[in-house]
Amino acid sequence: MLAPGGRTPVKNLFGKLADGTEIHSWSLENGGTRLKVLSYGGIVQSLEIPDRHGRHANVSLGFDTIEDYVAGSPYFGALIGRYGNRIGDGRFTLDGEACQVGVNDGVNSLHGGAEGFDSRVWDVEPFTAGSDVGLYLYRTSADGEMGYPGTLKVKVTYTLTEHGDWRIDYEATTDKVTVVNLTSHVYWNLAGESGGTIHDHELRIDASHFTPVDSGLIPTGELAEVAGTPFDFRRTKTVGEDIRVAHQQLLYAKGFDHNWVLDKGVTAEPVAVATLRDPSSGRAMTVSTTEPGMQFYSGNFLDATLVGTGGTVYRQGDGLCLETQHFPDSPNKPSFPSTVLRPGQVYRTTTVHSFEH
Template identity: 65%
Template sequence: MDRGGTRLRVLSYGGVVQSLEVPDRHGRQANVALGFGDLASYVDSSPYFGALIGRYGNRIAGGTFTLDGSPYRLPVNDGPNSLHGGDQGFDKQMWTVEPYEEEGDAGLLLRHVSPAGEAGYPGRLQVQVAYTLDSDGRFGIAYEAATDAPTVVNLTSHTYFNLAGEGAGSARDHVLEVAAARYTPVDATLIPTGELAEVEGTPFDFRAGKQIGRDVRVAHPQLLHAQGYDHNFVLDKGVMAEPEWAATLHDPESGRTMHIATTEPGVQFYSGNFLDGTLTGSSGTIYRQGDGLCLETQHFPDSPNRPGFPTTVLRPGEILRSRTVHSFTAD
């Protein structure tokens, strides 16, 4: 798809955003999404590059939760925990893809049906995701889901961004601003402790904007747990009916800026800590730690086991609706 200076390439496997091209301050296009040049690499070794995530984005402690008095057990694929729907999550599924145009916007409708009991989750879940590019080049993701039995759902996109361009090296000189006065600290297995901690006076304060690399090596217990940032930020705005601004990412070198607006209450900031030089990207460049970062708009990790967190329960007759919009500028 191509609209307003933004070009998007999507795979039906995993609903993967394979490339997202936007112009820099001189009008030069570059792909700002990390990924591979061939399908086999996504199947064999992808750390969720560009993928749609479900049924549950992020971690669930011990791979277990209880809903309406009934216990459920999920695949454990991240130490003792279940991550991103288990080892056969939505990122490993084939989605049906249908192109469309609406009032000048270009779009792709992706659909997937997850049968009852898949990966241990209750309910037959019908999911539709719309990728859109509007006339201003804004990249939107709209999620919908319905179930025939009570279940838990947390859908997100796992694109790794580098606004200097895929293969350009470290993204740690990018400046990140996040509209969050609190975040959810984690234990050694990256499960939230349940606390909503203040960011003020910590390396997690991005409210005024700062370079990602400025504090990433500070000997803070939370950064040691994750080998960098891999934390959910509690957005000040909470859950909204329409997308509101949540975060801005800026690359001083290229001038590219990405603004993120979402209906979701949280954004998981992951600073690419586990990119270890074993993967080669679409440009033929080896990816190393910090060469890309994720800003995953979502509900909070382990919410099914944390009644104090915004609920991720979906019941029959309800429709889950969530939207995130990425806007690009260059200066």
């Protein structure tokens, strides 16, 4: 439900956690884009955009109930932290001090550990600013949460602009030296979340290098050229064009699940780095970011055990993620852009999703 004209965010009860904590949904609309966000995990429960005929569809994979999200969501639509992606063995050293964080992906740490930001309840405050409408999401991560040092105060701003763009601004401060790498884990299918395979989607990524991984999907530290490999998306091609090539990196990940080293590097303002298009509907999305990397994940581990909001089963390749970020395992790779945050500094990154039809 949206307010008349869609200008004011509307709050509704979505469900309750086992301990009775109420989880709310916030519905926003602006510039033709409709967004529904949960206080649980900052989750994008749905994002609707029109096709070439003006027909709206939800293009974000997700669930209808809070119980499904709690039971075992593969991070559908969630805010990720403290550290997006993987840290090898969950170990790193900061200023000579050894740190051990939560391990939840074999021997490695993934997306902040078993109880990362994706499964926490956020404080949500709606706003309107000029022609924009949005939500402020807040939480404080205590010193030692999931093993991470420092009390981390986080503010994430979701904005829908008058043009229908979805902008995410991340901010964080700490009282001890720590590492931070926040991102969003929306699974996109521009044909609609029940639209089947994304292998026919057309993708371009402005990256001449990627970070190869070992069998545990931890970067080796190499920045490898994409030229002559299935990882070359510098020219637009379908997701499925090279996904079945017998390349060792694709075998490790059962498809694409790698960090692309964006040619632009770290920038003060968002720069367009990727475009995704669904030829069948005409829907297209451009991703702009200040971040130096982007994890492209082709939904390899969706295994027909989950039923989505449209009532259909999600199978392998039914959604893809474009997670703007610093690189995986950066705390253990001094040559990678640093993810260290110190007291007195402010962590700031921005990512914008612009839609066309």
